[in-house]
Structure formats: structure tokens, C-alpha cells
Amino acid sequence: MNLRKLGSEGGFGAALVGVLVFAAFPFYWMVITAFKRDGDLYNVDSNPFWFNQPPTLEHVNLLFTQTAFVQWIVNSLIIGLSVVLITLLTAVPAGYSLARMGGSKAENLGIGIFLTYLVPPTLLFLPLSRVVSLFGLQDSLWSLVLIYPTFTIPFCTWLLMGFFKSIPRAIEEAAVVDGCSPLGAFVKVILPVSVPGILTAIIFTFTLTMQEFIYALTFISSEKHVPVTLGVATDLVRGDIFYWGSLMAAALIASVPFAILYNLFLDRFIMGITGGAVK
Amino acid sequence: MEYAIAQQRPRRVRFSLDETDFLGVLLVAPAILFIVVLIAVPFFLALYYSVSAYNMGTLSFSFVGLQNFFAVTESGIFRKTLLNTFIFTFASNLLALVLGKITALILLREFPGRTLVRCLLILPWAVPVALAAITWRWMLDSEYSVLNWVLVHAHLVPASVWPNWLGEEDLAMISIIVIQAWRLFPFSAIIFLAGLTSVPKAVIDASYVDGAGYWRRTFQIVLPMILPIMMVAMLFGLVFTFTDMSVVYLVTKGGPTNSTQVLGSLAFQVGILSGDVGRGAAISLYMFPFLLVASFFLLRFLRRREI
Numbered sequence: 365m366n367l368r369k370l371g372s373e374g375g376f377g378a379a380l381v382g383v384l385v386f387a388a389f390p391f392y393w394m395v396i397t398a399f400k401r402d403g404d405l406y407n408v409d410s411n412p413f414w415f416n417q418p419p420t421l422e423h424v425n426l427l428f429t430q431t432a433f434v435q436w437i438v439n440s441l442i443i444g445l446s447v448v449l450i451t452l453l454t455a456v457p458a459g460y461s462l463a464r465m466g467g468s469k470a471e472n473l474g475i476g477i478f479l480t481y482l483v484p485p486t487l488l489f490l491p492l493s494r495v496v497s498l499f500g501l502q503d504s505l506w507s508l509v510l511i512y513p514t515f516t517i518p519f520c521t522w523l524l525m526g527f528f529k530s531i532p533r534a535i536e537e538a539a540v541v542d543g544c545s546p547l548g549a550f551v552k553v554i555l556p557v558s559v560p561g562i563l564t565a566i567i568f569t570f571t572l573t574m575q576e577f578i579y580a581l582t583f584i585s586s587e588k589h590v591p592v593t594l595g596v597a598t599d600l601v602r603g604d605i606f607y608w609g610s611l612m613a614a615a616l617i618a619s620v621p622f623a624i625l626y627n628l629f630l631d632r633f634i635m636g637i638t639g640g641a642v643k
Numbered sequence: 644m645e646y647a648i649a650q651q652r653p654r655r656v657r658f659s660l661d662e663t664d665f666l667g668v669l670l671v672a673p674a675i676l677f678i679v680v681l682i683a684v685p686f687f688l689a690l691y692y693s694v695s696a697y698n699m700g701t702l703s704f705s706f707v708g709l710q711n712f713f714a715v716t717e718s719g720i721f722r723k724t725l726l727n728t729f730i731f732t733f734a735s736n737l738l739a740l741v742l743g744k745i746t747a748l749i750l751l752r753e754f755p756g757r758t759l760v761r762c763l764l765i766l767p768w769a770v771p772v773a774l775a776a777i778t779w780r781w782m783l784d785s786e787y788s789v790l791n792w793v794l795v796h797a798h799l800v801p802a803s804v805w806p807n808w809l810g811e812e813d814l815a816m817i818s819i820i821v822i823q824a825w826r827l828f829p830f831s832a833i834i835f836l837a838g839l840t841s842v843p844k845a846v847i848d849a850s851y852v853d854g855a856g857y858w859r860r861t862f863q864i865v866l867p868m869i870l871p872i873m874m875v876a877m878l879f880g881l882v883f884t885f886t887d888m889s890v891v892y893l894v895t896k897g898g899p900t901n902s903t904q905v906l907g908s909l910a911f912q913v914g915i916l917s918g919d920v921g922r923g924a925a926i927s928l929y930m931f932p933f934l935l936v937a938s939f940f941l942l943r944f945l946r947r948r949e950i
Contacts, residue, residue, distance in 0.1 A: 465667030
């Protein structure tokens, strides 16, 4: 190995370690903090990177016994699943219609719908909090079920539009020749072969809703009704006191499913993002 | 003639469903309805709020013209906030772009443990922002910051004057920029990677056959092909950062003394926490020109994309 090659290998290694530490250190820090005893945690003289006293489960216990953590997780799941349902019922037909019926007008409408995804929560939260109270949903988790589809529907309609376009038209044409109505062709022939696309939409919707923070912060105030991300970030802080051990334990427990989900479905995510853009 | 007769036939739902145009409209209608009722109407409601003196305390509307917009612009805090928003947006996106490019080049190579590395590298993108932000806040804590522990023990700063990351104006700004870049860079890496690997091999091979060198291939063949999708991703990053308030709200709450306040967090503070809905709406609407420009470019690149 010549010197130049060695140099470039070294550069590669350094870059790799650099981005790896930057990306993953916060998660290592969650783990260490979550299982450290308070005496160890708040001792500035001891080495913070490892356990100087035996690890403990007290922070995790506190989380499950003294806080509404379990309730928050349940809330998040209710919100996530309801929004998935609403999004599928609207975005699947819309995506199909835009992909197949109506030509270039539909293409423009599709792009128009996609652009509404850019209208941010920080622009809409004032009027929407009025809308939420008109529906009588203030401080209820159902307010989020009502509002979250405003960003999941545009996104998934676009995603599914791209997906349906990738299915050969000949499939429906054959079905119609065989006596299917256009609606029948969609339901009986296209939907069954669209499972991968619909699955991608489900995962996207679920993770988008689980990650949302601003609307939850705006609409929900009581501890009982908050989703897990908001609960951890706001309700585990009492005044100026941060229960760092429990906070990190909660962050860790709530993050793990996302880490797994994203890694399992990374190829789908990539396909969803770029595939949605394939003409 | 035949056409006229067909029109007079009594219509039944079944026949309507067989007509592609009608069915197409019917299928897209629920999504459009949702978007109109919960995005378009609220948007005009925000416009209406911004030209009225609407306060949550009094619940009274009265038309005040552009007074809210002028009143907002006159405040020093708002001007600072506007500047902060641009600095925060462009600095964090630039940093994310550089880190994303480096990450993509790393992942393009085959090396042992690549799958594990990829898993770890996309974590910042996967984890909900609220949980990640609170972790960063703990890492940058004024007393127990692990970063400071390292700096002190590496003898880079003396223990007596270690940086108070979230307590000093410039450091707080740098902190939120780095945290935002941390959130964004895996996404930009993934887009780079997807773009680079989706250039058809035939195109690359053809360029070799035609005698194109490295630079010509990179800048005149690969880059133009992946540029539209790259620009779409970049515009998305810019828009999301420009309009976001999550990191700011969770890590610094806009402080110290509004040095990290951005448009989103200021609108939240004025419109929701202080209940001055008119002013809050006006602050939010100052984001709109930026959104318009971004959408304009987004439209152009969406239509031009090949990959």
C-alpha cells in the first residue's frame, strides 16, 4: 500500500468515525443516562461515559409508576392508527384518480395537492385552534386525529400517485375488457397489486404523526391527553427540575420503535421519496 | 342524434360510476374536501386574523387594515427574529448538505459493517424531534454537559470558564444550527445516495464509450440528471427549517434574550401564549413570501425531473 492510498484510507476512516459519532452519540447518551444512578449522573468529577456505580432501573420504574408514560404511548397509538385510517380512505382513491383519470389536468392538481404539504403548522396553528374549538375538540386527542391528515393526505396522495403510475395500464384495460367496471378494476385488480405502495403510505403516515410536535403543543394541554413525544418533552419537566434519568429513559423507549421501523423500511422510504418523483 | 338519445336515458348510479370522468372526480373529492376545509379555509382565516384586532382575551374582531403588519415590523425583536430565521435556515441546511454529501460518499463504498453504520447514520432522521431535542438539551446542560467535560479534560478550555452553550447568545445560535443540521443530514445523505445510484448504468457506460472524462461525466452528465431531485430535497429542507419551531422551542425557547427566536416560535409566543391572535397571524404570514418563492422553484424542478 503506497502512502497516498494510506492517506486516503485514513481520511475515509476519520470521516466515517466523525459522522458516526455525531449521528449516534445522542443515543448512546440516552442509554447511559437512563440507567445511571443519580449520584453518578450528577457528579462532575466522575467519567461521564461509563457507569461508575452499578446501573439502575430506578428511572425506568419512576417513568412507569409515577408518570402517565403508558397513557401517552396509548394516546400516540390511537392518534397514529386513526390518522392512518383516514389517510388511506382519502389518499388511496385520490392518488389513483390523479394517476389514471384526467390527463394533464390531474397532473397539475396532483402537484397542487403536493404543494399544500408545504403550508406549515406555524402558519395554520392560530386558525386551526379556532377550528378545533368549533368542533368542540379542544384539549382532546381527537383534535390531532382531525388535523394531522392535513399533512398526511397531501404527502400520501403524491406518494401513491407516483406508485399507481408505475403500474402498467394494461392490467386495468384487461380487467375492463373482461367485463369489470372501472371502479371494479380499481378495487379488485389494482388494489391487490398495490399492497407495497399502500404499506409505504401507512408507514409514512404513522411515523409522520408520531413525530409531530407543534400541533400537539398548541391544541392539547392536559397531561392525560398528550401524545408521547409531547408528554416526554414537557410533562417530565417540573418547573425548572429536569428528571434527566427518566427523561432519557422515556426518550430511549419511545425512540427504539422508530429506529427499528426506519431501518427495516429504509429501502421503502427511499423508494417512496424518489419513486414518488419518478415520472 | 344518437348522442342526444343516450343523454335522455334515465341515469342510475351504476352508470355514473362507469363513467371515468365522474368516477375520477368522486375518488379525488374526499382528499380535496379535507384540504379545502382544513388548509385553504384556515389559511384565509389567518389572513383575516392578520388584518383584525383579534385577541383571545376579548374575542372581539375589528378591522385594522395592515396595522398588525406594521406594528410587528417596528419591533426590534421581530427584525432580530427575521434575521435569526434566515441565519438558522441557511446555515443548518448548508451544514446538513455538506455532512450529507460526506455520508453519502461513505455509504457508496463497500466496507465491513456497512449495514450497521447505515443503521446508526439514519437514526437522527428517524427519532421524533421532541425526544432528540430534549437529549441535546441534556448534552448541552449548563452544569453537566458531556461536551464540556470532554473539552475540559482535553485541556481545550479551563473548567472555570467553560462555554454555557444554551446561555450565551452566539453559542445558543450555533447549538440550534448544529442540532437542526443533525436532524437533516441523514435525509440529505439518502437523497444524494438515491440520486447517485439511480443514474442508469447505460448512461455512464455510454459516456465512457464516447470518451467523456471524469469532470465532464460528473458535471455534464450525472449532475444535470440528479439536480432536479436534489433541488426538490433541498427546497424541502429549507422550507421545513424556515417554518419550524420545534428545535428552538424545546432547546432554547427562543432565548437567551430572543437571540434564537425564529418566526415560528415568535408567532407561537405572541399568538398562542400571549393570545394576541392578530399579531401572531401577521408574524406567521411573513413566512409566506419565502414559501411562495420556494414553491415557484419547486414547481420548476418537479416538472424538469428525470430521476
